[in-house]
Amino acid sequence: MTTPVDLGRPLVRLEEVDSTNRVAAELAAQGAPEGTTVVAEAQTGGLGRLGRAWSSPRGGLWLTTLLRPPAAVAESVATLALVGGVAVAETARRLIAGPGPTPEVRVKWPNDVHLNGRKVAGVLGQVHPPGVVLLGVGLNLNVFPDDLPAEVRPLATSLAQEAGRSFDPEGALGTLLDELSAWYGRWLAEGFAPVRRRCLELTATVGRTVWVSGPGLDFTGEALDIMDDGALLVRSGGRDVVIRAGDVSVRAR
Numbered sequence: 369m370t371t372p373v374d375l376g377r378p379l380v381r382l383e384e385v386d387s388t389n390r391v392a393a394e395l396a397a398q399g400a401p402e403g404t405t406v407v408a409e410a411q412t413g414g415l416g417r418l419g420r421a422w423s424s425p426r427g428g429l430w431l432t433t434l435l436r437p438p439a440a441v442a443e444s445v446a447t448l449a450l451v452g453g454v455a456v457a458e459t460a461r462r463l464i465a466g467p468g469p470t471p472e473v474r475v476k477w478p479n480d481v482h483l484n485g486r487k488v489a490g491v492l493g494q495v496h497p498p499g500v501v502l503l504g505v506g507l508n509l510n511v512f513p514d515d516l517p518a519e520v521r522p523l524a525t526s527l528a529q530e531a532g533r534s535f536d537p538e539g540a541l542g543t544l545l546d547e548l549s550a551w552y553g554r555w556l557a558e559g560f561a562p563v564r565r566r567c568l569e570l571t572a573t574v575g576r577t578v579w580v581s582g583p584g585l586d587f588t589g590e591a592l593d594i595m596d597d598g599a600l601l602v603r604s605g606g607r608d609v610v611i612r613a614g615d616v617s618v619r620a621r
């Protein structure tokens with residue numbers, strides 16, 4: 369039987385902060401329990417993957433949840449970040465469901481969520497020794513293009529922009545915490561397999577031609593699979609390459 373997990377207890381609500389991941393790291397160091405979640409209305413120094421900044425104006429859902437997984441954290445962080453990606457994708461699907469054309473929600477490896485082909489959310493998994501993984505989620509809820517820096521506008525979207533209506537932030541927070549709890553609970557009980565399966569059903573990456581970039585990486589290939597440890601398997605020039613870090617852009621069909 370799956371042990372129920374209740375992420376979001378305790379819930380620390382902040383109006384404005386530099387980064388919810390930074391606050392959650394401080395709470396972790398003070399011994400905060402698993403499930404402690406920090407949510408802010410706006411961030412002034414939001415952190416993205418690969419040391420990038422994450423624009424976090426009011427209207428978005430910016431939170432970090434603190435996990436104390438039983439397995440070695442350094443080995444778990446990639447699969448836990450995909451737990452976050454799947455949970456956010458399911459949240460977006462639930463929130464935007466309704467009459468009209470079905471919006472396309474996809475998980476782009478490693479942990480972006482795309483809505484109708486543009487990025488609507490990102491997940492940042494950080495290891496915080498000893499034994500803590502901080503899962504930061506940024507979801508563009510009621511955010512509009514003018515709220516975002518010019519360089520990200522063409523690539524980003526929000527739930528409100530795609531749905532043509534705004535969303536209740538409290539309802540969205542509840543849905544996100546439900547989905548994070550459910551998928552983390554599954555990961556604890558059954559391992560990465562069910563998360564990987566759902567990731568592959570929702571993938572924007574596997575089966576596509578991708579461009580891989582990052583430190584020491586710059587090539588094009590075919591994304592073949594997500595591996596048991598959350599890495600991406602890419603075939604390039606007849607060789608299979610395992611990608612654990614870096615950026616993957618999906619080439620237009």
Ligand code: BTN
Binds near residue numbers: 386387416504
């Ligand atoms: C990415 O680069 O796609 C990951 C973005 C993660 C942003 C979220 S917003 C809440 C949490 N606090 C942060 O400073 N970053 C994460």
